[in-house]
Amino acid sequence: MVSADEDAGGRPTLEAVARRAGVSRGTVSRVINDSPRVSEAARTAVAAAIDELGYVPNRAARMLVTRRTDTVALIVSESQDRLFAEPFFAGVLRGVTTALGATEVQLLLAMAQSAAERARLHRYLSGQHVDGVMLLSTHADDPLPGELAAAGVPLVFGGRPAGGGFYVDADNRDGARQAVAHLAAAGRRRIATIAGPPDMSPGVDRLAGYRDALAAAGLPADDALVATGDFSEDGGRAAMRALLERRPDLDAVFAASDPMALGALRHLKDHGARVPADVAVIGFDDSETGRHTDPPLTSVHQPLAEMGGRMAEMLLSRIAGAAPEPVILPTRLVVRASG
Amino acid sequence: MVSADEDAGGRPTLEAVARRAGVSRGTVSRVINDSPRVSEAARTAVAAAIDELGYVPNRAARMLVTRRTDTVALIVSESQDRLFAEPFFAGVLRGVTTALGATEVQLLLAMAQSAAERARLHRYLSGQHVDGVMLLSTHADDPLPGELAAAGVPLVFGGRPAGGGFYVDADNRDGARQAVAHLAAAGRRRIATIAGPPDMSPGVDRLAGYRDALAAAGLPADDALVATGDFSEDGGRAAMRALLERRPDLDAVFAASDPMALGALRHLKDHGARVPADVAVIGFDDSETGRHTDPPLTSVHQPLAEMGGRMAEMLLSRIAGAAPEPVILPTRLVVRASG
DNA sequence: TTGAAAGCGCTAACAC
DNA sequence: GTGTTAGCGCTTTCAA
Numbered sequence: 001m002v003s004a005d006e007d008a009g010g011r012p013t014l015e016a017v018a019r020r021a022g023v024s025r026g027t028v029s030r031v032i033n034d035s036p037r038v039s040e041a042a043r044t045a046v047a048a049a050i051d052e053l054g055y056v057p058n059r060a061a062r063m064l065v066t067r068r069t070d071t072v073a074l075i076v077s078e079s080q081d082r083l084f085a086e087p088f089f090a091g092v093l094r095g096v097t098t099a100l101g102a103t104e105v106q107l108l109l110a111m112a113q114s115a116a117e118r119a120r121l122h123r124y125l126s127g128q129h130v131d132g133v134m135l136l137s138t139h140a141d142d143p144l145p146g147e148l149a150a151a152g153v154p155l156v157f158g159g160r161p162a163g164g165g166f167y168v169d170a171d172n173r174d175g176a177r178q179a180v181a182h183l184a185a186a187g188r189r190r191i192a193t194i195a196g197p198p199d200m201s202p203g204v205d206r207l208a209g210y211r212d213a214l215a216a217a218g219l220p221a222d223d224a225l226v227a228t229g230d231f232s233e234d235g236g237r238a239a240m241r242a243l244l245e246r247r248p249d250l251d252a253v254f255a256a257s258d259p260m261a262l263g264a265l266r267h268l269k270d271h272g273a274r275v276p277a278d279v280a281v282i283g284f285d286d287s288e289t290g291r292h293t294d295p296p297l298t299s300v301h302q303p304l305a306e307m308g309g310r311m312a313e314m315l316l317s318r319i320a321g322a323a324p325e326p327v328i329l330p331t332r333l334v335v336r337a338s339g
Numbered sequence: 340m341v342s343a344d345e346d347a348g349g350r351p352t353l354e355a356v357a358r359r360a361g362v363s364r365g366t367v368s369r370v371i372n373d374s375p376r377v378s379e380a381a382r383t384a385v386a387a388a389i390d391e392l393g394y395v396p397n398r399a400a401r402m403l404v405t406r407r408t409d410t411v412a413l414i415v416s417e418s419q420d421r422l423f424a425e426p427f428f429a430g431v432l433r434g435v436t437t438a439l440g441a442t443e444v445q446l447l448l449a450m451a452q453s454a455a456e457r458a459r460l461h462r463y464l465s466g467q468h469v470d471g472v473m474l475l476s477t478h479a480d481d482p483l484p485g486e487l488a489a490a491g492v493p494l495v496f497g498g499r500p501a502g503g504g505f506y507v508d509a510d511n512r513d514g515a516r517q518a519v520a521h522l523a524a525a526g527r528r529r530i531a532t533i534a535g536p537p538d539m540s541p542g543v544d545r546l547a548g549y550r551d552a553l554a555a556a557g558l559p560a561d562d563a564l565v566a567t568g569d570f571s572e573d574g575g576r577a578a579m580r581a582l583l584e585r586r587p588d589l590d591a592v593f594a595a596s597d598p599m600a601l602g603a604l605r606h607l608k609d610h611g612a613r614v615p616a617d618v619a620v621i622g623f624d625d626s627e628t629g630r631h632t633d634p635p636l637t638s639v640h641q642p643l644a645e646m647g648g649r650m651a652e653m654l655l656s657r658i659a660g661a662a663p664e665p666v667i668l669p670t671r672l673v674v675r676a677s678g
Numbered sequence: 679t680t681g682a683a684a685g686c687g688c689t690a691a692c693a694c
Numbered sequence: 695g696t697g698t699t700a701g702c703g704c705t706t707t708c709a710a
Contacts, residue, residue: 061687
């Protein structure tokens with residue numbers, strides 16, 4: 001019965017490795033943590049012992065003393081429209097897990113739907129249980145970011161946050177500009193837009209890009225050509241109806257989300273318009289939605305997975321003490337049809 | 340300078356609470372862990388102290404002694420087709436997080452894409468770092484499940500696993516049966532199917548349901564009416580082409596996934612068939628895909644979020660030592676059009 | 679019912 | 695370069 005050689009689960013401890021390698025616990029610890037103050041001989045012996053024993057460090061014990069958790073959280077403040085949040089979320093998540101897969105850092109995932117959950121999450125995250133937090137789809141009135149920042153938790157936002165902070169975003173403004181420039185180059189002159197909610201940065205930025213392109217093309221800005229939707233298909237339908245009432249002569253539409261573009265397309269078809277002969281429609285690619293429409297939808301592509309990867313990298317560098325610049329990733333127009 | 344009253348992060352410790360409540364650390368611990376051996380007076384005093392101090396237990400310290408982590412992992416063996424995996428995944432994930440949101444259990448998320456990642460994950464998960472694991476979209480040849488089981492890690496599968504085990508699945512067979520029964524009831528007589536891969540349980544089960552319904556309707560089973568796809572849209576297109584070559588007189592198709600149904604529809608339209616007048620098409624709803632097609636697709640709905648929730652519940656009960664029965668959730672046909 | 683005390687497995691001074 | 699040792703904050707006997 002060798003004491004302290006294995007834990008209650010039967011797994012070998014540092015002690016066991018030390019004994020086997022003929023060194024002290026301290027030395028084993030140094031090897032594991034890549035300390036430079038270890039002789040090559042010791043390093044080799046320890047490595048061998050670790051290998052033979054199948055030793056895996058106990059995270060809890062390490063956390064207790066280092067106060068690092070090697071865990072980061074991704075929080076989705078899921079109060080937004082499902083349509084907008086879900087495919088977006090999956091893409092970003094893929095990027096995050098891939099980036100983290102190259103490290104020893106684990107990902108904790110949580111959705112903050114109700115106020116109660118948000119409170120629990122606040123307590124949990126403020127309690128030194130994670131090294132940092134990534135926030136996705138936060139609303140301007142969400143108290144969580146402020147609370148976490150106040151608690152000193154390193155934070156990174158997906159999408160430009162209202163209150164400032166470290167973030168990764170897609171170049172929404174330029175994407176919208178490209179879309180509208182494309183329409184203008186195709187000879188469209190009365191280009192309408194279905195904008196997103198004015199209290200969300202993608203909504204605001206994409207509208208700005210629309211205006212940029214109009215100005216660059218020398219086309220007049222007409223408020224009658226601007227309607228607002230909530231990123232959903234129904235919102236797109238309603239906005240399209242409103243636009244047609246105000247400007248039945250419009251010849252193109254840039255919708256600030258694919259679902260809205262889809263709604264617009266459907267409303268147009270229901271009323272006998274030919275797409276894109278009569279009206280060209282372009283969306284903004286929050287998802288795969290546009291690929292499944294008939295015909296497939298031309299839309300602005302944003303690199304979701306890369307955004308996720310950059311968020312993870314940025315958070316890691318924040319945790320390491322750096323103060324990285326915001327990252328704004330390029331978007332580009334993917335021409336499929338209808339536009 | 341009061342020693343041991345707060346940790347390095349400035350947060351109060353058990354010791355601080357004990358001092359404030361005028362009891363010992365042991366008593367505070369008992370209160371926190373709902374031990375019955377505590378007087379009402381002590382309980383009240385401790386509760387008050389916890390409240391005033393804003394005390395949150397240190398997880399690492401607790402884990403170290405209890406050897407429980409209060410963390411479960413969701414692993415996605417993402418070697419499958421994106422189309423099939425992604426929306427499916429998002430739906431299940433939603434259910435998992437919701438179910439876990441009601442508990443103190445945290446969710447660790449990982450994707451095992453490469454062999455290297457799989458190995459790391461194996462080491463990590465076998466190392467007492469999580470209390471249990473949920474596995475999604477595992478292939479029959481994936482070594483991870485076996486390794487984890489061998490390491491004594493409680494496991495729950497999403498979808499019926501090849502090798503047996505605890506799992507939650509949708510009633511794929513009955514869903515397929517409903518779809519085909521619906522087509523038969525509408526007077527279709529030469530009903531083809533685009534089946535899924537024969538090495539995946541949804542593929543097998545949905546094909547069985549197709550055959551069930553044919554038999555029940557007294558329709559002959561004809562192998563020429565069965566083609567196989569890989570759940571993707573392109574697979575659906577190819578299968579549809581093959582079916583039409585063999586049986587140009589077919590009058591309906593049940594596709595074992597929405598993307599395949601979409602591919603079938605597109606192939607049909609490209610060749611001038613009217614849908615559903617000439618051919619009725621029904622899919623299997625792994626996602627929202629069918630909603631975006633034009634016209635929207637009739638398909639079999641599976642309760643993704645509920646599957647996730649049940650998986651989480653099942654895992655928790657496994658961890659508690661129970662041996663729950665497999666759960667097979669009902670599916671139902673959602674009639675939209677084309678079918 | 680409660681307090682005292684012994685660790686859980688590890689890291690990080692500190693001494694050599 | 696290495697060993698020794700003192701905890702990290704908590705749970706859990708064991709006595710009282």
